[in-house]
Amino acid sequence: MSEDMKEMVLEYVREEYVDEDDEDTELDYDTPLISGGLVDSFSMVSLKVFLEKKYHIQIPDAKATPEAFDSVNKIVALVKEYQD
């Protein structure tokens, strides 16, 4: 389940935030997304909307911090917190 979710989030990030012809950006579960400049704080909002709608959760704004969204692993941990 967790692995599926990781893969789903990773795939979404790759599809939405990495150019289709970008062969140089390496992306894995621990790649820094926000602090690494791949996803900016404004774009983070669409990522949050994706997670909320996909996993039927509500992430409070106070918890949707750049740190909490900084990697796929951190995002999955955040989602699971609100799924439980």
Next chain:
Amino acid sequence: MHSDKTIPATSNIGSYEERAASFDWSVAEAELGWSEGDPINIGAVCTDRICEQGLGAKLALLWEDSHGKERKYTFDELRVATNKYARYLQDIGVSPQDRVCVFMDRIPDFYISFLGILKLGGIAQPLFSAFGPESLVVRLQDADTKVALTTMRHVRKLRKIRQDLPNLETIVVVDCPDVSKLKEGEVAFSLDAAEPVEEFEAYPAWRETPSVLHYTSGTTGKPKGALHVHGSVIQQYISAKWVLDLGPDDVYWCTADPGWVTGTSYGIIGAWANGVTQMIYDGGFSSEAWYKLIAKYGVTIWYSAPTAIRLLMRDGKELAWKHDLSSLRHLISVGEPLNAEAVIWSEETFGKPFYDSYWQTETGSIIITNYPGMDVRPGSMGKPFPGIEAKVVDLQTHEPIDEPGRVGLIAIKPFWPSIMRGYWNNTPGYFSKFDRGWYLTGDRSSIDADGYFWFVGRDDDVINTGGHLVGPFEIESALLEHDAVAESAAVGTPDKVNMEVVKAFITLKPGFEPSDDLELEIMNFVRKRLSPLAMPQVIEFATTLPKTRSGKIMRRVLRAQEWGEPIGDISTLEND
């Protein structure tokens, strides 16, 4: 009211009142060592001149990225590196006054090439690296840009619009590891590999010679290119010295992106014209990373933005206190109104308040601000810079208002050294900014009995999100390109961190139904075409939008609804 005791009595400006009373621009010119009639070239002022002062071995740039990669440049290395860019651009056919855009992240090449373009006499056109193809194409077409400097990461966006840019002769990729990756019309340039250029005679620009073209969003139509001149450095130099209080021993960090005016006026020109060491970080926002950088580099002067400060607030004081931030001695903010809570929080957290400063792309430099040593009134913008006559004028008649506390438009008496000299290809737009002898900012404010300005809001539909102006027309145009969208209206809606964010009201074409998936699809559609800033963070599907009887969508009705403000005159509203 309180006094900030952390600024020494020996701040550069000293007594604001005395400076303001005796000031004229010749004071700034003399400080810069420039006399009327002499050539003045920003590129040379920021590099050659500093080396001539014997500061060539001083560090100009401390750079780090999110992967921990570091670079350092002394002023002499900066001088030679800017010469390399100037010579290279000359060799590929760039002539004085040609527009050369810089479209990169915050890498050293951005800062260096910007000054290289100016040394050559070209017009530097900085562009925000998060811009999508549609935001890029309107700006590059309008400016008739001849050469674009970019990186492998961003060249893809230029390739998508290349066929629409017949006058873009060359795309220079500054980090190309393998030229076989380049397409027709693209060339590689490596600053490190280029032969040193010890001497390059800077273009003998005059005070009024165009230098920088910064695009800014308006309420209608295309973005407007505010054209600045080399003489702007007179004001950028003195305001950096007096407002930011930059001195010889400072390590200065301007967190603004150089794709926007703060990132060039104060992230390049003001700082280096003062011979100050700058730290630049190429990475996304992270409170922890930012505090670590301040501690690591011993940042003394920090120029940031309310949105960033509010994000720091969200992560708490305790996080700040885990780091040694004792080097900080002066904090300044710009981009949007700095709320009183943020001023008070910074005083409690860092032992000193953030000082608010106010200006615009068009003004080129800080216009109204709080000064080191001045009584800060949390929430106030401060007072006009010496040499600047600023008032509020009646919203309709544009007659000056003398009554304290009454809200009007912020108006400034032209001209000052750094004011834009025109909107590129848009003379009517430029003249519309002036009336009755005033430059009209489009921002509303009041002035209290002691002369402090208090920001109220924009006087038009432009959305200020996270300190960046976004034009509703651009967003609505992009929305209409989506297959499902029939009509759209974009307005600002309140946001705790970004002051306001974009909200889109949408009616759908027949055959489309509102859904979560469609909402997300539309958000990402705008983000990729324009920029993350322009992406609607909230979408409301509507069956109809408020319109005038002539069919024009009334954004102000929607905006008033978002802000809980009176809707005003709706006599022209169409009846359903």
